[in-house]
Amino acid sequence: MRLLKIVPDNTNIGFVALRRWAFGLTLFLSIGAVVLVGVRGLNFGVDFVGGLMIEAKFDHQAPLDDVRTKIDSLDVGEAQLQQFGDAQTVSIRLPLPASTDEGANNALVNKVEGALKAQYPTVVFNQVQAVGGKVSSELIRNGAIAVFLAIFGIALFGIFRFEWQFGVATFVSILHDVLMTFGFFALLRNYLEFDLNIVAAVLTIIGYSINDKIVIDDRIRENLRKYRQMPIGELIDLSVNETLPRTVMTSLTIILALASLLIFGGHVLRGFTAAMILGVIVGTYSSIYVSSSLLITLGIDKSRFKQMNQAVDKKKAARERAERIAPKP
Amino acid sequence: MLDFPRWKIASIIGVLLVGILLAIPSLMPESTARSIGLSWAPRINLGLDLAGGSHILLEADTADVAKMRLSTMEDTIRSEMRKESPQIQIGDISTANGALTFFVRDSSQLDAAVDKVRTLTAPVGSTGQRDWNVQVVDSTRIVMTPTQGGIDQFVDQAMTGAVDIVRKRIDALGTKEPTIVRQGTDRILVEVPGFSDPAELKALIGKTAKLEFKLVDTTADLAKAAAGQVPIGDEVLKMQTGAPIVVQRQAIITGTDLKRAQQSYDENNLASVAIDFNSRGARAFAETTQVNVGKPFAIILDDVVLSAPTIQTAILGGSASISGSFTPQSAQALAISLQSGALPIALKTVEERTVGPGLGADSIHAGVIASTIAVVAVIVFMFVTYGRFGVYANMAVIINVFVILGAMALLNATLTLPGIAGFVLTIGTAVDANVLINERIREERRRGRGVVQSVEMGYKEASRTIFEANVTHAIAAFIMLILGSGPVKGFAVVLLLGIATSVFTAVLFTRMMVALWLRRARPQAIHI
Numbered sequence: 053m054r055l056l057k058i059v060p061d062n063t064n065i066g067f068v069a070l071r072r073w074a075f076g077l078t079l080f081l082s083i084g085a086v087v088l089v090g091v092r093g094l095n096f097g098v099d100f101v102g103g104l105m106i107e108a109k110f111d112h113q114a115p116l117d118d119v120r121t122k123i124d125s126l127d128v129g130e131a132q133l134q135q136f137g138d139a140q141t142v143s144i145r146l147p148l149p150a151s152t153d154e155g156a157n158n159a160l161v162n163k164v165e166g167a168l169k170a171q172y173p174t175v176v177f178n179q180v181q182a183v184g185g186k187v188s189s190e191l192i193r194n195g196a197i198a199v200f201l202a203i204f205g206i207a208l209f210g211i212f213r214f215e216w217q218f219g220v221a222t223f224v225s226i227l228h229d230v231l232m233t234f235g236f237f238a239l240l241r242n243y244l245e246f247d248l249n250i251v252a253a254v255l256t257i258i259g260y261s262i263n264d265k266i267v268i269d270d271r272i273r274e275n276l277r278k279y280r281q282m283p284i285g286e287l288i289d290l291s292v293n294e295t296l297p298r299t300v301m302t303s304l305t306i307i308l309a310l311a312s313l314l315i316f317g318g319h320v321l322r323g324f325t326a327a328m329i330l331g332v333i334v335g336t337y338s339s340i341y342v343s344s345s346l347l348i349t350l351g352i353d354k355s356r357f358k359q360m361n362q363a364v365d366k367k368k369a370a371r372e373r374a375e376r377i378a379p380k381p
Numbered sequence: 382m383l384d385f386p387r388w389k390i391a392s393i394i395g396v397l398l399v400g401i402l403l404a405i406p407s408l409m410p411e412s413t414a415r416s417i418g419l420s421w422a423p424r425i426n427l428g429l430d431l432a433g434g435s436h437i438l439l440e441a442d443t444a445d446v447a448k449m450r451l452s453t454m455e456d457t458i459r460s461e462m463r464k465e466s467p468q469i470q471i472g473d474i475s476t477a478n479g480a481l482t483f484f485v486r487d488s489s490q491l492d493a494a495v496d497k498v499r500t501l502t503a504p505v506g507s508t509g510q511r512d513w514n515v516q517v518v519d520s521t522r523i524v525m526t527p528t529q530g531g532i533d534q535f536v537d538q539a540m541t542g543a544v545d546i547v548r549k550r551i552d553a554l555g556t557k558e559p560t561i562v563r564q565g566t567d568r569i570l571v572e573v574p575g576f577s578d579p580a581e582l583k584a585l586i587g588k589t590a591k592l593e594f595k596l597v598d599t600t601a602d603l604a605k606a607a608a609g610q611v612p613i614g615d616e617v618l619k620m621q622t623g624a625p626i627v628v629q630r631q632a633i634i635t636g637t638d639l640k641r642a643q644q645s646y647d648e649n650n651l652a653s654v655a656i657d658f659n660s661r662g663a664r665a666f667a668e669t670t671q672v673n674v675g676k677p678f679a680i681i682l683d684d685v686v687l688s689a690p691t692i693q694t695a696i697l698g699g700s701a702s703i704s705g706s707f708t709p710q711s712a713q714a715l716a717i718s719l720q721s722g723a724l725p726i727a728l729k730t731v732e733e734r735t736v737g738p739g740l741g742a743d744s745i746h747a748g749v750i751a752s753t754i755a756v757v758a759v760i761v762f763m764f765v766t767y768g769r770f771g772v773y774a775n776m777a778v779i780i781n782v783f784v785i786l787g788a789m790a791l792l793n794a795t796l797t798l799p800g801i802a803g804f805v806l807t808i809g810t811a812v813d814a815n816v817l818i819n820e821r822i823r824e825e826r827r828r829g830r831g832v833v834q835s836v837e838m839g840y841k842e843a844s845r846t847i848f849e850a851n852v853t854h855a856i857a858a859f860i861m862l863i864l865g866s867g868p869v870k871g872f873a874v875v876l877l878l879g880i881a882t883s884v885f886t887a888v889l890f891t892r893m894m895v896a897l898w899l900r901r902a903r904p905q906a907i908h909i
Contacts, residue, residue, distance in 0.1 A: 061823075179737065182734075251865075252869040255858075263851075298813075298817055302817075313751045313752075316750045318748070320798055321744075321798060324799060
């Protein structure tokens with residue numbers, strides 16, 4: 053049987069030569085994403101803005117207009133109707149009642165549910181969420197802290213484990229990945245809600261993207277030791293090409309797994325999975341085109357590696373000498 | 382590389398077997414597990430988003446605490462100053478602006494008053510601070526301000542009590558495995574799986590249920606009292622209709638003297654709550670009613686007068702009935718609340734999430750289908766790419782799924798819907814380790830190394846990369862575990878466990894399989 057090789061053996065693609073184009077594209081996309089988020093905004097779920105969400109499932113196609121009129125007639129604030137799942141399910145969003153009274157949320161939920169139940173006796177309420185203003189601002193804060201901690205924590209790891217240039221390059225490309233995800237959610241705000249689960253997706257994207265970059269960085273470091281005379285551009289190209297089969301293979305496997313989740317996993321997870329698939333794609337792009345090429349721009353210090361190599365050589369020589377003096381039994 | 386001692390093989394297989402065995406009870410319905418005698422075995426909990434149920438976050442009303450402490454202190458000061466001999470005359474007592482101030486009529490008694498007041502304050506922990514600040518203003522007026530330390534200490538103690546009471550009330554519902562935990566300084570998280578009526582739940586835990594019986598002051602001028610001129614020793618409360626009523630401050634009996642409360646029906650066949658007092662309560666009630674026949678007394682719940690019946694005859698039996706436009710459900714909820722005791726602090730709902738059991742079942746169904754398809758797709762893909770080495774990787778992936786489940790069962794972890802996504806993702810990333818190894822073996826073969834040496838180099842070189850990649854991945858997962866809430870935490874748990882177990886299965890297990898094969902077959906060339 054012939055085995056499948058997605059990436060042919062011994063590729064020699066000049067990624068580094070393309071770096072100015074790649075940086076331009078990355079910058080353009082990142083700015084685009086920021087603008088999109090600024091202009092269109094994100095469709096925040098109740099987790100982050102507070103309010104009520106009631107997901108109602110009808111035994112026939114959801115009568116959207118009728119539901120809207122019904123709720124408007126209750127005078128409970130402006131209702132937003134959205135359909136994330138099938139045609140029978142509708143999610144109704146309402147702002148939190150102005151009163152801070154403990155029973156207010158609940159009374160509102162009961163009012164809406166009662167009105168719908170009276171009209172459609174077979175309606176089922178799949179989900180109810182009511183989040184107060186204080187809790188939602190805490191959730192936003194925790195989410196933001198988590199994302200920043202993750203990016204910085206991992207960049208720090210990169211600096212300690214490798215060199216500062218690796219940490220900075222990784223930081224920049226991950227920032228790009230995160231911005232892309234935000235831009236994606238701003239673009240598709242009519243279809244995807246940005247809630248607590250998406251923060252988890254963003255953190256996972258960060259984790260995955262790092263994973264990808266570490267593998268390449270690791271190879272660059274290895275090659276820096278192996279080929280001491282090779283120019284840095286050539287060396288990075290070699291490293292990226294050597295790891296290319298693995299990068300593509302892993303991304304494809306994960307996308308394969310996630311695609312099945314996107315298609316068959318139900319509507320609750322749809323935004324989460326969509327974010328993750330996008331993250332894998334942009335993460336792979338930034339690993340190949342951005343983070344490693346950025347090392348050249350940042351001017352990776354080969355002399356540091358030379359010192360490290362000399363230290364390693366010395367140790368090796370000392371060990372060999374010791375073995376010569378006292379041969380192992 | 383080929384050197385794989387027997388003890389190593391045995392321990393790898395042993396660990397994996399234990400993991401798989403631990404997973405088995407969670408894969409069967411609970412009733413089946415019980416019927417074959419596995420009810421002792423650890424199981425994975427299903428999160429609320431999968432099992433259906435209610436999640437409610439309660440927050441203590443701390444503004445209320447300061448107010449409550451002021452009014453309690455006001456009562457204490459009044460009675461303590463009266464008890465002094467000679468009695469200390471005070472007046473113009475006020476609790477405005479968050480401080481208790483009063484005037485000492487005889488300035489020669491000021492020092493005695495201050496000394497007395499100081500004995501009523503208590504130290505806060507070992508901070509050196511006291512729970513009240515006492516100051517003298519204009520040499521006649523004493524100002525008492527509750528300190529933040531005192532309030533915090535009070536809230537802390539009250540919350541500990543509140544958690545117990547909330548637990549008692551929810552246990553009375555008889556639902557399965559509710560979670561009641563304190564969060565931070567002033568919050569309680571309540572999660573009740575399989576219970577999808579948050580209204581009932583909130584009626585049960587939201588009520589303070591402070592019950593008091595007080596005599597009505599029929600001599601008081603209602604209009605004057607409502608305007609703020611309340612006779613000394615009295616207070617103005619509201620009836621359920623909103624009408625004011627003047628009652629004595631001193632309660633005849635309170636909910637702490639309660640022995641039993643249960644839902645019942647009154648003489649008009651309306652839902653009510655029947656209560657029995659303990660002997661102390663019964664004695665106090667009997668004594669008061671004996672001397673007050675013909676006068677009304679007020680039954681007060683959470684500072685609202687439910688009813689004010691007239692005492693027809695001395696009540697000696699120590700039992701009473703509370704009625705006041707109840708439904709059988711609300712009477713039942715009140716009975717449970719009274720029985721469990723009053724909450725030492727008022728709680729309000731700040732977050733509520735409910736998932737219907739139907740959606741949960743749909744989600745599990747969809748999750749299982751999606752995971753199965755994901756596993757099959759990955760397996761096929763790995764096989765066509767790496768042949769025999771792909772098969773080993775696939776075995777590792779399948780075992781890994783079971784081992785994660787087993788580890789989750791052992792830790793009594795909760796599987797949430799994002800957790801299922803975590804599973805699917807773990808399948809993808811677990812394979813990554815094998816991809817790294819196999820690609821490295823391919824590379825080493827291309828460089829012309831021998832079979833055994835290529836495999837050895839592949840594992841050795843890739844292991845370092847795998848370790849580094851997993852550490853960074855774990856950092857992200859760990860942050861999620863700490864800062865995430867509910868479902869996100871569930872995702873992080875699966876991710877973290879997956880990272881740990883996948884290193885074991887994808888590296889150690891496949892390496893063992895490959896070594897055993899190489900030793901047995903001694904191939905001259907490998908197909909990878």
